[in-house]
Amino acid sequence: MDQENVSATLTIAAPAASVFAVLADPATHAAIDGTGWVQEAVDRAPLTGTGQIFRMAMYHADHPNGDYQVANKVQVLDPPRAISWLTGQEKEDGRLEFGGWFWRYDLAPLGPSETEVTLTYDWSAVPQSVREYLRFPPFEPDHLINSLHHLAGLVSGR
Known part of the structure; x- marks a missing residue:
């Protein structure tokens, strides 16, 4: 695959601020993801600024430990227009190391009660050493649109 990112777009019947609040x-x-990999938030505080770290409990059958944690670093926080984070891990010495991929949501209001949401997964900064043992993207093609449908369900349920 020459492309180093994938994205999907969905119109959600809710104001951008409501969608952003769910994403933050x-x-x-875990409910947005839908793969079963994201288990629960370890750090449950709302996302309020760039540089903020939030950890998630994860599970993947192909991971050496099965259960593990990721440390995400907020890269973009522009309410209610955009939110993005880098995914990495905390090393034994407490240092954070990021793998070179990020998740980004761009929100475009289409009126007072509709928002076009684009979800992008980008792995363009993943080093070759990581690409030798991880496949990118690590999910099926329909994962992003499914996640957006999960997001829409959560927003409408609030």
């Missing part, structure tokens, strides 16, 4: 709440991320 790490406790909703």
Whole structure:
């Protein structure tokens, strides 16, 4: 694959601020994801600024430990237009190391009660050493649109 990012777009019947509030709440991320990999928020505080770290409990059958944690670093926080984070891990010495991929949501209001949401997964900064043992993207093609449908369900349920 020559492309180093994938994206999907969905119109959600809710104001951008409502959609953004769900995205800025790490406790909703497992329900948005839908793969079963994201288990729960370890750090449950709302996302309020760039540079903020939030950890998530994860599970993947192909991971050496099965259960593990990721440390995400907020890269973009522009309410209610955009939110993005880098995914990495905390090393034994407490240092954070990021793998070179990020998640980004761009929100475009289409009126007072509709928002076009684009979800992008980008792995363009992943070093070759990581690409030798991880496949990118690590999910099926329909994962992003499914996640957006999960997000729409969460927003409408609030």
